[in-house]
Amino acid sequence: NVAYDLCKKNGFNVLHLNVTGNLHVMSIADQARFVYNVTHWEAKKPGLYHGHIAFIDFDKFGSSQKPVYINILRKPLDRLVSYYYFLRFGDNYRPHLVRRKHGDKVTFDECVKKKQSDCNPDNMWLQIPFLCGHAPECWEIGNVWALNQAKHNLATRYLLVGVTEQLPEFIAMLEATFPSFFRGAYQHFKYSKKAHLRRTNQKMEPNNDTIREIQQSKVWKMEMELYDFAVKHFEYLKKKFGKKDGDIVDKGQQFMYEKIGPKS
Template sequence: MVSACPRSFSIRPWMLFGVAGLLILGLVLFHLQAQIDTLNTSRLHLGATLLLIAKINYNICHFFPERDLSKLNSQRRKQQKLSSSELQFERDLVVIYNRVPKTGSTSFVGVAYDLCKANAFHVLHLNISANMHILTLPSQARLVQNVSDWREMRPAFFHGHLAFVDFQKFGTLLRPVYINVVRKPLDRLVSYYYFLRHGDDFRPHLVRRKHGDNVSFDECVQQNLEDCSPDNMWLQIPFFCGHAPSCWEKGNEWALQEAKKNLLEHYLVVGVTEQMDDFIALLEVTLPSMFHGAVQHFALSSKSHLRKTSQKADPLPQTVALIEKSKIWIMENEFYQFAVQQFSYSLKKAQAVGASGAQQTFFYEKIRPK
């Protein structure tokens, strides 16, 4: 009986190529999955950081239906004979209102929330963690990136108690339109002093931090207490100055000059609390796509006194005289008067061209080549 001789197994070249191909394909798929996991992790980390550092609440006037936005733009184009480029400008508009506390900002923001659906824009509240007014440098970068890339929210109106952020410093192409409102420094301090003790008529049942303290502002000044210190007026200057350490150094002369510079170079309109109706009127004729109907709404609704501090008493003349001797009041008042001067000039020029202020005062000619 002859035993069968086992057949030898030989590896074919095509088998080697097949195995190598499978290995390469596996490595490519593994690399792609790793990249996807990295992107997902980065996205989640960015989202978590933004929620932690600068929470953005947009529960009101959230996703406005695209068809309604297109319909409204079509109507505006027919009514006002807007060009496609003008409509694109309106669609990409980003306004940032870095509101100074106790300047009437709640009343103005209330108007924006009431108009956002009718005028087809989004309102988003920048809620800074721990009531801080400044962000770390990485948080500023993430905020700039988020606002710049979030095109689904445009046109957008962002608002929050946040110091000025220079978008150009981070290399973004977006240049948001900044607006703000300032108030007489001592009036703002007195309002804040009583607000911490007695609250306001916006949320009357909320117990404030200094609830139960019945010391008047005059008594506080007489006793040289911390809550009424002139140093507490140092707020409007740093809000316009920005995030540099010197901006928040009380009495810093560079901060004052930087605040003035930023007001001129980065802010479209800076109104004053005492002329809120004029501020809204100037915005309506300057940015009608967002603020159309704002003047009438502000005048006829209850928004003009949406948040009034309770039990606020005007300080005595001797108290005012004492406060006005301080370096901080002198500097803050200088900035306030500077803002008033710029606002009055813009308002006067707008009123000079007609009742609405919206008449175009330029045209093109001598265009070459023909």
């Protein structure tokens, strides 16, 4: 993780948020506690909090301090396939850990043919609710309001939402925007052996029939709509940066102040 490698050098704290039971939502009481902790834990400021938790609206709790949100999305089918094989074979991060579905040799293609639960397209309903938040509607599979709210939050509440296909660009843009946290992040990522830290073991790409089957589902279409929205938004922001030797770079300050009054 780039943040853990840079936190000491750049003088910030990194904290992983672990929710009991690996849940993606908190009770309203726990949300309030979390908001209080983040805003009052002076010893851990500045801090970068990360975890698999849905968007939390600090405004709802009357907080005058608000976090800067960032996120990164992945193509929904790629995510589903990777998770399917991850449950069976793990990854290169902790290769000796026995996963929940260890020993199951059924391929993703076979799973789709048999219409088994692990490859159900409904399992792709994940990135929409994460960006949507803690409202119950966010977690109703196929809810159109949830999709629209996720788009709204992405455009208005998140500083930057990247995509895994453009991870280097995402890191370069973060470094240019928040150098106090991410100074040196791009070069570290580019030349570090950790650039691809976690790879699912024995992952097999789905065949064309499987892809067509998944793409007929409502959930895939909705999650893909969010993903495409994120890509469009990311590309727009990326165009505002410069390029040097093919790398994203900050153009430097492109504004100035003039006609300042009153005159001395």
